[in-house]
Amino acid sequence: MNETMVTVVGNVATTPVYRELPSGPVARFRLAVTARYFDAVKNTWNDGHTNFFTVWARRALGSNVQASLAVGEPVIVQGRLKVRDEERGGQHWTSADIDAQAIGHDLSRGTAAFRRVGRADAALTAPPPLREPEPEPVG
Amino acid sequence: MNETMVTVVGNVATTPVYRELPSGPVARFRLAVTARYFDAVKNTWNDGHTNFFTVWARRALGSNVQASLAVGEPVIVQGRLKVRDEERGGQHWTSADIDAQAIGHDLSRGTAAFRRVGRADAALTAPPPLREPEPEPVG
Amino acid sequence: MNETMVTVVGNVATTPVYRELPSGPVARFRLAVTARYFDAVKNTWNDGHTNFFTVWARRALGSNVQASLAVGEPVIVQGRLKVRDEERGGQHWTSADIDAQAIGHDLSRGTAAFRRVGRADAALTAPPPLREPEPEPVG
Amino acid sequence: MNETMVTVVGNVATTPVYRELPSGPVARFRLAVTARYFDAVKNTWNDGHTNFFTVWARRALGSNVQASLAVGEPVIVQGRLKVRDEERGGQHWTSADIDAQAIGHDLSRGTAAFRRVGRADAALTAPPPLREPEPEPVG
Numbered sequence: 001m002n003e004t005m006v007t008v009v010g011n012v013a014t015t016p017v018y019r020e021l022p023s024g025p026v027a028r029f030r031l032a033v034t035a036r037y038f039d040a041v042k043n044t045w046n047d048g049h050t051n052f053f054t055v056w057a058r059r060a061l062g063s064n065v066q067a068s069l070a071v072g073e074p075v076i077v078q079g080r081l082k083v084r085d086e087e088r089g090g091q092h093w094t095s096a097d098i099d100a101q102a103i104g105h106d107l108s109r110g111t112a113a114f115r116r117v118g119r120a121d122a123a124l125t126a127p128p129p130l131r132e133p134e135p136e137p138v139g
Numbered sequence: 140m141n142e143t144m145v146t147v148v149g150n151v152a153t154t155p156v157y158r159e160l161p162s163g164p165v166a167r168f169r170l171a172v173t174a175r176y177f178d179a180v181k182n183t184w185n186d187g188h189t190n191f192f193t194v195w196a197r198r199a200l201g202s203n204v205q206a207s208l209a210v211g212e213p214v215i216v217q218g219r220l221k222v223r224d225e226e227r228g229g230q231h232w233t234s235a236d237i238d239a240q241a242i243g244h245d246l247s248r249g250t251a252a253f254r255r256v257g258r259a260d261a262a263l264t265a266p267p268p269l270r271e272p273e274p275e276p277v278g
Numbered sequence: 279m280n281e282t283m284v285t286v287v288g289n290v291a292t293t294p295v296y297r298e299l300p301s302g303p304v305a306r307f308r309l310a311v312t313a314r315y316f317d318a319v320k321n322t323w324n325d326g327h328t329n330f331f332t333v334w335a336r337r338a339l340g341s342n343v344q345a346s347l348a349v350g351e352p353v354i355v356q357g358r359l360k361v362r363d364e365e366r367g368g369q370h371w372t373s374a375d376i377d378a379q380a381i382g383h384d385l386s387r388g389t390a391a392f393r394r395v396g397r398a399d400a401a402l403t404a405p406p407p408l409r410e411p412e413p414e415p416v417g
Numbered sequence: 418m419n420e421t422m423v424t425v426v427g428n429v430a431t432t433p434v435y436r437e438l439p440s441g442p443v444a445r446f447r448l449a450v451t452a453r454y455f456d457a458v459k460n461t462w463n464d465g466h467t468n469f470f471t472v473w474a475r476r477a478l479g480s481n482v483q484a485s486l487a488v489g490e491p492v493i494v495q496g497r498l499k500v501r502d503e504e505r506g507g508q509h510w511t512s513a514d515i516d517a518q519a520i521g522h523d524l525s526r527g528t529a530a531f532r533r534v535g536r537a538d539a540a541l542t543a544p545p546p547l548r549e550p551e552p553e554p555v556g
Contacts, residue, residue: 001379001453002426004468005283006498007146007217009241009419035497036418040318051421051500061247068250076215076241078146080452081423081498083468083513094511096500101279102148102215104243105253108200111207116249140314140518141287143329144422145359148280174358175279179457190282190361219313220284220359222329222374233372235361240418285424285495287519339525346528354493354519356424380426380493382521383531386478389485394527 004081006098008033008053009106012073016057018066025062029069031055031077031098054097055079064117065103074106143220145237147172147192148245151212155196157205164201168208170194170216170237193236194218203256204242213245282359284376286311286331287384290351294335296344303340307347309333309355309376332375333357342395343381352384421498423515425450425470426523429490433474435483442479446486448472448494448515471514472496481534482520491523 010033018027035048055077057065069075079100086094105112149172157166174187194216196204208214218239225233244251288311296305313326333355335343347353357378364372383390427450435444452465472494474482486492496517503511522529 001455001462002450003452003465004423004425004450006421006423008421009217033419033421035420038418045418048420049499049501051498052502053500057246064246064248064250068246068252070253073253073255076217076243078148078215081468082466083470084466085469091508094513096511096513102245102247104215104245105251107196107203107207107242108240109203110253110255111203112244112251112253113207114209114212114244114249114251116212140316140323141311142313142326143284143286143311145282145284147282172280172282174281177279184279187281188360188362190359191363192361220329221327222331223327224330230369233374235372235374287495335524342524342526342528346524346530348531351531351533354495354521356426356493380523380525382493382523383529385474385481385485385520386518387481388531388533389481390522390529390531391485392490392522392527392529394490 005078006081007076007078008051008098009074009076010034010051010053012069012071012075013052015071016065016069018062024059025066027057027062027065029055029065031075051096053077053081054095055100055103056097057100057103060117061100061103068105069103074109076104076106078102144217145220146215146217147190147237148215149173149190149192149213151208151210151214152191154210155204155208157201163198164205166196166201166204168194168204170214191235192216192220193234194239194242195236196239196242199256200239200242207244208242213248215243215245217241283356284359285354285356286329286376287354288312288329288331288352290347290349290353291330293349294343294347296340302337303344305335305340305343307333307343309353330374331355331359332373333378333381334375335378335381338395339378339381346383347381352387354382354384356380422495423498424493424495425468425515426493427451427468427470427491429486429488429492430469432488433482433486435479441476442483444474444479444482446472446482448492468513470494470498471512472517472520473514474517474520477534478517478520485522486520491526493521493523495519 010031013030013032016027016029031053032050034050036045037048038045077100079098082097084095149170152169152171155166155168170192171189173189175184176187177184216239218237221236223234288309291308291310294305294307309331310328312328314323315326316323355376355378357376360375362373427448430447430449433444433446448470449467451467453462454465455462494517496515499514501512
């Protein structure tokens with residue numbers, strides 16, 4: 001209850017980083033979300049503010065994100081927003097993370113060929129861990 | 140302002156119907172959205188109520204939906220909800236439509252290979268009209 | 279998971295109907311949600327489509343809705359959308375309900391004086407049941 | 418298009434600060450939004466992560482927020498999320514702002530008496546400026 005759910009449409013800004021943690025696969029990437037406004041007088045679209053988020057995809061979603069997303073691709077992401085404040089090395093640091101529930105390529109920009117992956121398959125096709133499991137970093 | 144925006148995650152329930160209208164391509168399909176609840180006592184997921192929507196995809200999104208979506212595929216859809224009441228043949232009729240802004244395959248269920256389509260391409264690759272343009276039906 | 283959450287801003291269209299059920303208080307009212315579009319060329323706002331919903335408020339929210347809302351008041355409502363299809367008296371019938379989690383007067387249209395109500399108070403101040411509990415009607 | 422709309426339910430964490438700017442009245446306050454999870458095994462609600470936002474209310478909404486909201490009150494807020502990164506005094510600084518479209522007291526926690534304010538009234542009842550207009554601060 002009272003979770004901050006968001007749905008954002010934007011572009012993958014960094015190559016997804018994938019890892020195997022004890023809790024399962026996790027992939028993360030930066031997402032750029034630029035608001036666009038229609039100028040009815042000039043009949044043109046103008047860019048507004050760009051929000052950047054770190055998107056986290058876990059378990060099967062993490063494996064499939066790793067196998068499917070590349071920098072620059074347009075996506076729609078739904079998930080829980082977490083705004084985090086931290087003190088690191090004497091610096092105040094805030095990040096805006098989205099813990100994703102669903103992610104998909106935005107078909108308003110192109111076509112996509114989908115292949116269903118079962119849970120067993122997801123485990124089998126998951127790439128090997130990049131390094132030892134550790135506490136998840138922020139950002 | 141005051142639009143009813145929704146984001147839903149569900150399954151394509153009917154083959155998309157595609158048409159060329161004077162205003163551009165339009166595809167529509169039925170979407171089944173089933174809520175799922177976790178029973179922490181039994182440690183299982185249970186199905187809840189299923190909402191059905193008619194999803195409308197216009198212009199490039201319509202062409203790409205036609206080229207990408209098949210019955211049973213899991214999708215995430217963001218758009219404007221329109222609840223319509225009508226009198227047809229003496230029958231009261233209500234429908235729940237979503238005028239989609241973004242649609243994507245849900246990567247929590249599988250992988251997707253994306254191919255960007257430019258606007259010019261979208262026009263060129265659009266299939267020929269199935270029949271004469273006419274007022275859009277509901278449902 | 280996969281619930282259809284919506285947030286709508288509109289006007290109370292019917293006087294809330296309040297009842298005491300075995301599961302607790304419940305209030306329901308019709309809500310009219312009219313999209314508005316800014317015409318930048320004419321510099322005016324125009325009305326678009328109006329969505330009607332039946333809003334359900336349960337437990338403390340139900341009691342407080344009953345004590346606070348009147349026809350015509352502007353409100354913001356967040357909750358789960360349920361689109362229901364039924365056969366009643368040979369008629370096909372669909373309704374769009376919102377099972378509300380939070381409801382508030384929209385302060386963009388006026389001011390509000392708030393008084394916190396505890397759970398004990400909510401039970402004490404709840405008006406007596408209007409009639410015997412029965413299965414909840416739709417619409 | 419592609420704006421990051423959010424709806425959050427939380428508590429007013431700071432007294433609204435009100436100012437008259439050349440563009441009209443503006444009020445801002447900090448909002449604390451704490452996710453809550455139901456533990457079905459223990460039959461209790463537990464607190465999760467708390468998101469903090471700076472909420473901005475402009476024009477009539479700003480005047481009415483100033484006249485209606487106090488620290489600790491529960492509210493529902495809908496608006497555009499803006500995540501901002503800045504360099505100030507050698508420090509990296511990120512803030513999460515919500516440019517509000519609608520704000521209301523959450524009736525799941527208490528009752529509210531609403532009084533409609535017309536546009537003319539809003540101007541008349543607006544309190545005098547606290548100080549000279551200046552660029553809006555972040556945070």
